């Protein structure tokens with residue numbers, strides 16, 4: 243279980259050294275497994291500054307149209323949750339009339355159990371930053387804002403170090419590698435609100451406003467930061483771009499499945515025998531991730547919450563039905579999301595788990611729309627009352643609440659909450675039944 247102390251993050255075996263860390267106030271080096279099965283794009287060893295310089299020059303010496311064709315052919319979809327095609331965002335931003343455009347790297351990574359962005363920021367910073375420059379070239383944007391959660395101090399330090407290195411080597415800043423293209427980085431330290439990861443709340447936060455979600459359309463690619471066209475992309479999405487430029491869009495599209503190309507990073511939590519960061523080709527069986535890479539569970543687990551708090555609750559018996567790609571997860575009624583895996587042990591009450599999901603949403607809600615602002619609190623109250631007294635929940639009322647959240651919420655914080663709750667109601671009927679009124 244990861245924890246945070248004196249400005250540093252700890253995970254893995256550090257749990258056994260809490261006393262030492264607290265008393266000596268020393269920082270241990272964070273350690274977790276990193277491995278891949280299939281193509282290593284994001285977990286490959288650092289190929290050297292020179293290789294990134296070659297990629298960047300290849301990109302900047304071509305026309306934006308040629309490079310755009312490669313990205314389109316790659317089929318790259320956003321890795322931050324929604325899976326939206328990257329090429330469309332870049333093209334929309336480029337084609338929207340404006341004097342200035344922005345690239346925003348969303349490194350807020352608030353999903354509990356997710357640390358793949360952190361891994362990339364700290365271990366593959368060149369891929370992330372060069373990816374931002376490539377995106378800037380394609381969108382005709384000269385400013386890249388990198389928005390990193392403050393709980394990742396090591397990531398901020400590493401990214402600042404590499405930005406400096408790129409500038410010193412004329413690979414960032416004015417007139418990059420004499421290409422005529424300029425790209426300037428700006429670092430923003432986020433302050434720890436989950437909603438700031440939502441792209442429009444994030445933009446408001448950068449502008450110094452209250453992080454309230456904005457109504458779409460217009461989408462950020464049309465009207466984003468300071469009302470100017472902005473591509474907001476996840477760290478992992480951007481980190482794929484250098485590989486695409488280096489190897490070509492068709493090659494990238496040949497990895498994974500026809501609709502979900504490339505690879506996916508998956509973060510496994512401490513209930514696995516081998517917790518860590520694993521990269522698999524899209525389309526890899528979930529059982530390979532769980533049993534081979536993760537080494538199975540340390541103790542009996544009844545479900546895995548995959549893709550953050552708004553992702554699906556996958557019961558253990560569904561492992562063999564799932565492959566790691568957007569389409570299979572959606573078809574089976576789940577969500578791949580950012581692909582963090584949080585295990586729910588056999589002994590942990592499901593009612594308490596879903597109560598916690600409502601509580602999390604209530605705490606993190608930006609308050610702009612009432613289904614989420616009020617509905618999350620009402621849901622938490624119902625579940626809490628059922629857990630702590632003889633009160634039985636009216637199933638019809640509860641279903642109505644879920645429907646209101648799902649169709650009436652302005653963003654996926656309120657709109658996505660019903661998914662794991664419905665999964666719990668479907669797959670753990672017997673466990674939850676005693677807390678609901680009997681139906682005739």
Ligand SMILES: Cc1cc2nc3c(=O)[nH]c(=O)nc-3n(C[C@H](O)[C@H](O)[C@H](O)COP(=O)(O)O)c2cc1C
Pocket residue numbers: 319320321322323324325326348349350351352353436437438439440441442474475476477479480653654655
């Ligand atoms: C409540 C909420 C939190 C989110 N948090 C993140 C986040 O931490 N990182 C992220 O990349 N996307 C997050 N997203 C998704 C973003 O709104 C957006 O879709 C994403 O940054 C787009 O990048 P992509 O196309 O590369 O996936 C969140 C969405 C919601 C509704």
Ligand code: SF4
Pocket residue numbers: 437455606607608609610611612614615651652653654655656657
């Ligand atoms: S669903 Fe929640 S977080 Fe999203 S806009 Fe509505 S109140 Fe804000």
